[in-house]
Amino acid sequence: MDAIGIIPARYGSTRFEGKVLKDLCGKPVIQHVYERAKKAKTLDDLIIGADDDRIIKAVESFGGKVIFTSKSHTTGTDRLAEVANDVDVRIVVNIQGDEPLVNPLVIDDLVRTMQGDPTIVMATVVKKSYSDEEFRSPDVVKAIVDENGFALYFSRSPIPTLLNPAAPSQEEASVKDGAHGTFFYKHLGLYAYTKDFLFTFKNLPVSYLETNERLEQLRALEHGYRIKVIETKFETVGVDTPQDLELARTVLEREQNA
Numbered sequence: 001m002d003a004i005g006i007i008p009a010r011y012g013s014t015r016f017e018g019k020v021l022k023d024l025c026g027k028p029v030i031q032h033v034y035e036r037a038k039k040a041k042t043l044d045d046l047i048i049g050a051d052d053d054r055i056i057k058a059v060e061s062f063g064g065k066v067i068f069t070s071k072s073h074t075t076g077t078d079r080l081a082e083v084a085n086d087v088d089v090r091i092v093v094n095i096q097g098d099e100p101l102v103n104p105l106v107i108d109d110l111v112r113t114m115q116g117d118p119t120i121v122m123a124t125v126v127k128k129s130y131s132d133e134e135f136r137s138p139d140v141v142k143a144i145v146d147e148n149g150f151a152l153y154f155s156r157s158p159i160p161t162l163l164n165p166a167a168p169s170q171e172e173a174s175v176k177d178g179a180h181g182t183f184f185y186k187h188l189g190l191y192a193y194t195k196d197f198l199f200t201f202k203n204l205p206v207s208y209l210e211t212n213e214r215l216e217q218l219r220a221l222e223h224g225y226r227i228k229v230i231e232t233k234f235e236t237v238g239v240d241t242p243q244d245l246e247l248a249r250t251v252l253e254r255e256q257n258a
Contacts, residue, residue: 001044001089003111003192005037008069008076008083009097011052019239020097021058025252029239030055032100032252034064039104042111043093049083075216081202084195091115092198094191096238100248102190103234110192113230121197122220123228124151126185127235134186139240141187141215143229151227154187154215185229188236191217201225 009020009030016022020030030048038046048059048066051073059066073079076094084092091114093107106125113123126143134140138156146152153159193201207222209215220227237248 001087002115003042003091003093004045004047004084004087004089005040005043005093005095005107006080006083007033007037007046007048007095007097008079009048009050009055010073010076010079011050011055013240016239016241016245018054019245021054022239022245024100024239024245024249025256027062028058029100029245029248030059030097031062031064033095033097033102034059034062036100036102036104037095037107040107040111041104042108042115044089045087047083047087048097049079051079077198077202077216081198084198087195089195092193092195094193096189098239099189099236100239101236101251103232103236106188106190106232106234109230109232110190113228114192114194117228120228121194121225122201123192123230124217125188125190125232126229127188127232128183129186130183135184141189143185143187145185145229149229151217151221151229153221154213154217156213156215158184160184185231188232189238197225 011018013019021028024032048064049069050056050066051069051071056066056068067083069079069082080094091111110123114120135158141154141156142159143154144152201220204219204223207219209218209222237244239245239248
């Protein structure tokens with residue numbers, strides 16, 4: 001196979017335990033993720049890697065493909081690698097199990113980026129944001145990208161420093177919320193790796209920046225590897241808190257009633 005999607009799903013969560021099984025408009029969060037990712041045209045297979053029998057049973061109940069993985073994994077990448085280990089594939093896409101609004105078109109763009117350039121070993125996604133609240137929130141990861149579309153840095157801090165903000169376009173101004181006048185790149189938690197690099201990355205020593213920012217992707221940058229970045233216009237909502245779940249419910253209900 002050329003590309004597969006893997007959805008790491010663990011039951012435990014410091015801020016919102018069992019979030020992947022929370023009801024969202026009549027379905028568990030993980031079912032929304034699976035059904036949306038299943039629509040991606042570039043994936044040859046889609047597998048959920050779960051660490052809890054409750055998740056296994058829920059996925060089996062809606063007909064999803066699921067594999068039981070170790071409870072000892074400390075990161076989603078470790079769970080990803082366990083699932084990918086026995087699969088003959090070139091590209092592995094990490095699809096977060098708490099992203100019920102993931103757009104299959106973004107998955108396809110990510111895979112095609114990897115397919116189009118064999119020198120790319122890792123890729124991820126960003127979206128422009130004009131929100132001052134998001135810019136200042138440590139829960140929103142900011143990305144700095146070079147002119148060739150490769151990541152320079154990721155941080156929970158408000159970067160870059162906006163000393164000379166430019167006015168957004170009329171279209172952007174009409175949708176922005178509390179904008180500070182110019183955009184920053186908000187990182188979306190969707191990754192693609194070559195399978196070879198996935199295991200290289202997994203075995204790299206945990207880095208200083210990764211530990212201090214609590215951002216695993218910084219391990220790759222700190223060890224000298226490049227991360228290709230693609231931009232999307234599609235928004236998503238990660239469910240990390242009960243408030244996020246309510247926001248996702250609002251968005252989904254709006255979609256259903258459109």
